[in-house]
Amino acid sequence: MRFLSRPWFFCALALIAVAGWFAVPYWSVYQMKRMMAAQGFQVSSIGKTRIGLSGAEFLDIKLDPDGFSTIGSLRIPISPLPPYAVVLKDVLLTGDLGPEGLTVDGWNGQPLRFPGWVKTLILEYGRIDLMTDAGSIRIESRMQMVESTAGRHIDAAVYGNQNQLTFDTRWSTDWKRDGSWLAKGEIGAFRVRTDALDIARSSGTLDIVSGSPRTDNRPTFKGKLTAGLVSSGPASLREGTLTLDGPVDSYLIALRGRATHTPDIALSLKAQRRDGRFLVNASSRAPTLDALRAYLNETRPAAAVFKNIALSDKDIETVRKATHGKNYNSFIFSLKGEMASPSRVLTASNKKDKKAITLSGSPALKEKKNGS
Numbered sequence: 301m302r303f304l305s306r307p308w309f310f311c312a313l314a315l316i317a318v319a320g321w322f323a324v325p326y327w328s329v330y331q332m333k334r335m336m337a338a339q340g341f342q343v344s345s346i347g348k349t350r351i352g353l354s355g356a357e358f359l360d361i362k363l364d365p366d367g368f369s370t371i372g373s374l375r376i377p378i379s380p381l382p383p384y385a386v387v388l389k390d391v392l393l394t395g396d397l398g399p400e401g402l403t404v405d406g407w408n409g410q411p412l413r414f415p416g417w418v419k420t421l422i423l424e425y426g427r428i429d430l431m432t433d434a435g436s437i438r439i440e441s442r443m444q445m446v447e448s449t450a451g452r453h454i455d456a457a458v459y460g461n462q463n464q465l466t467f468d469t470r471w472s473t474d475w476k477r478d479g480s481w482l483a484k485g486e487i488g489a490f491r492v493r494t495d496a497l498d499i500a501r502s503s504g505t506l507d508i509v510s511g512s513p514r515t516d517n518r519p520t521f522k523g524k525l526t527a528g529l530v531s532s533g534p535a536s537l538r539e540g541t542l543t544l545d546g547p548v549d550s551y552l553i554a555l556r557g558r559a560t561h562t563p564d565i566a567l568s569l570k571a572q573r574r575d576g577r578f579l580v581n582a583s584s585r586a587p588t589l590d591a592l593r594a595y596l597n598e599t600r601p602a603a604a605v606f607k608n609i610a611l612s613d614k615d616i617e618t619v620r621k622a623t624h625g626k627n628y629n630s631f632i633f634s635l636k637g638e639m640a641s642p643s644r645v646l647t648a649s650n651k652k653d654k655k656a657i658t659l660s661g662s663p664a665l666k667e668k669k670n671g672s
Contacts, residue, residue, distance in 0.1 A: 332358055332374065335386075335418075340410035354378060363406030368394040385420035393428040397437070404428070421445040434494070438462055451476040466491040478512040487525065501528030506544070518547045529560065536560035537567055550574050565595050571639070578639040585632045589619060589648075592631045609635065615646070615659050622657045623648045 347360025355377040363369040372390025395404035423443040443456040452475040459468040473483040485506040492499040506523030523544045530537040540557030552572045559565035566585040586592035593611040628648040635642040644659040
């Protein structure tokens with residue numbers, strides 16, 4: 301044990317300690333870059349690295365050479381025992397959302413897979429700015445993920461506040477070991493304000509469930525949204541209720557409400573996606589035939605997707621002949637079938653009788669042909 305009293309021994313220990321102190325930051329940066337690369341992010345540069353007794357922190361991280369996507373702070377607290385945590389702050393991303401999907405600057409698109417040693421992930425603040433065909437969208441979020449023997453539990457707040465789009469949602473997600481997951485969302489506020497669409501005073505819930513990849517892992521939706529006002533051009537709906545139900549490849553959307561300025565007009569729409577097509581059943585109900593015609597012809601410009609929404613003089617003549625001599629107090633105009641070419645049906649009814657009249661052709665197409 302005489303070597304313990306030798307000066308060279310303590311010099312060697314000091315050199316080892318100094319080398320270790322300088323090597324730890326480089327090793328930490330290497331491990332952090334490996335972790336980010338596993339998520340599909342190639343770290344371009346790190347502004348500053350802090351290593352202390354409380355843990356490691358990486359500041360001013362650029363995820364792409366131009367600095368469009370950045371992380372303000374990535375912190376890994378030191379803990380002798382699990383659970384181990386990663387804390388992210390000011391994650392600011394930019395990207396595009398279009399027909400080809402989502403692209404984010406600095407991300408190669410691969411699924412996010414955090415290392416096994418990360419048992420807690422905390423996002424103190426995150427934001428992504430997306431360019432879309434409808435303009436720019438900003439989505440903000442806070443999130444905490446905790447892993448246990450049963451799987452992962454995620455609590456998140458996803459929100460945005462812009463002139464065209466405002467929303468505030470809360471999500472609770474359980475991700476099981478077999479790959480199945482369930483997300484429950486509460487929509488506290490939702491507002492859309494564009495030239496083509498205006499939705500105000502809306503809130504609701506949305507549940508999304510996905511089975512195990514070994515069985516049926518198609519996401520299935522079940523949700524309900526109520527809105528005080530939904531308007532598109534001259535068409536305006538008040539106290540509307542929107543429901544969404546079914547798997548991602550064959551979901552059913554249903555909308556019900558009453559016309560804002562003519563509350564005697566009841567409106568409903570059902571649309572279902574099936575084999576890549578949309579099947580629709582849209583209807584407008586009025587107490588008189590004249591009121592129904594006036595409403596449909598007034599709102600027709602806002603319903604360009606249904607080019608045959610209208611009642612022509614020939615349609616009115618057909619209906620009057622079919623209902624001659626009977627007193628009907630309810631008239632329903634319906635579009636049924638594929639969205640591209642639905643059939644036109646008018647149903648007249650009272651307490652004792654009900655009669656459906658099929659209207660041929662599209663008044664828009666016929667009027668254009670006659671005027672050419």
